Amino acid sequence: AFSHEDQIQVLEEEIARLRANIRRIPFIDEIDLRYRQHQKQPQPATSAVMFCLMDVSGSMTQMHKDIAKRFFILLYLFLKKNYKKIEVVFIRHHTSAKEVDEEEFFYSRETGGTIVSSALKLMKKIVESRYPPSEWNIYAAQASDGDNWNDDSPVCSKILAESILPLVQYYAYTEITPQDHQMLWYEYEKIMERFPNSFAMQQIADPGEIYPVFRQLFERKAA
Template identity: 40%
Template sequence: MSRAIDRDSQRFKKIVRGKIRDDLKKYVTQGEMLGRKGRETVSIPVPNIQIPHFRHGKKGSGGVGQGEGDEGQPIGKGGRPGEGDGPGTAGNEPGRHIREVELSMEELADMLGEALALPNIQPKGKDEISSTKDRYNSVRRTGPDSLRHVKRTYKRALKRSIAAGEFDPRNPVVIPVRDDEEYRSWTTRPEPQANAAVIYMMDVSGSMTDEQKGIVRTEAFWIDTWLKKQYGGLQRRYVVHDAVAHEVDEDTFYRTRESGGTRISSAYAACEKIIARDFPPDQWNIYAFQFSDGDNWGEDNADCLAKLTGGLLPHCNLFCYGQVESPYGSGDFIRELRRVESDHEQLILSEIENRDAIFDSIKDFLGTGR
């Protein structure tokens, strides 16, 4: 019985995950996961799934399709009010339910990789450093008192006492001697750690509406999910900017609402500062993602290109610019970037017209495998 229940449970989980995989684009574009993100898992709302099964009717109630009927008469479920589709009286039956299904972030990343056919990333340069980790997985006969293995020491003393005929069940006192003592011991082994840093930059100026900012946050969530799958030691930094850039924490990045003019070079300067401070390019794989509506102060474009080509692109595995279409932004900045795109293979550009374009934009950015 227990095995049958386990099989049914595994089958049900497989069906649910298949449903999520089939509808993944809907979840990606609509931001279903935002607000449900946990430390290691995420809850996804999916329609309740009924496993097909037989249900017996009442004895003598007749079969399906029996009885007289007129041409064009709708077929209901037993002919009772409130059942079936179409007009009718108010019903008292439960409606369609939603089930919260928990998936690990790794499962989610696998689904994304399959849906977009994303290649695994090939790190550049010195992508790994070795750290050491001690594991207490053995015992030895010498050591400090703080590591004495009390249970094993007592068992050795008890065995010795019984073998020597010194053990008295009526007075079961066992006193370990030096030869009885055992101590916990450890082995030290190197553990490779992939060094990867992601720097997100988002335009929060007045021309970026809440809808555009929502698109950015949704896409950043999925990019993050994939990169964490590829790198075990992912570090993230966040920059928001209007005319001035500010480094913020993750929560502020996903929630902030500001206004003002736009000077994109301020974000590039903040990104350069973060790299110089925290991520030596010869030891880190660096990914920069910038999102804006492309409405930049005209005199700032030359400074942006100088900072990008001279200070950022040489140090980044990828520098991805996503331009979100806005009713208020000019959208001119992507044309400036196209002037240097052919000279820098790590520069990836993507135009994001609406939420439906998020899926393809992620493919643009991560499909290179860099």
């Protein structure tokens, strides 16, 4: 297994490759994303916040968590290199959600069941209390193995559609599993149909797919 230092070195090499190709596959630098839907007008790049949501329930194996950690480290390091000022909010969840610091987000271990809506509700609460959309560009990335209480998946869809997506510039969901999709994926597919320009989703089955999926999720959306 990679040490923390090895992971950082690998991801910094990935970032260097991203920066070399920035003209061909732009990221969200300068917040130059234009959507036909909602017609959001971005605020200055210095007023950006990125929400990182990660499932840490018992169904998330160590392999799942390692992939999620590497995905978020890549995202975090890229944002730090491309924005002069940016705030990152880390939210971990199992049956309940908690805002944590970087260290706890990446390295603390949890067990138990899964209620994904707990993370979405906490994100909504934090946005309302600290990040008014009139002053902040809001982005979010969520990582999960797709396992969730079935009764909760429609709740997630409702929260996203009514309370989160109208406020954010972009929301990306990554499902980390080689297995068949579960209810959460199918609920999120409905969301993607309704919000094709501000919501995207991809599946990751092994570590080799992290960089391609990262690039696909955050490439520029053409007008």
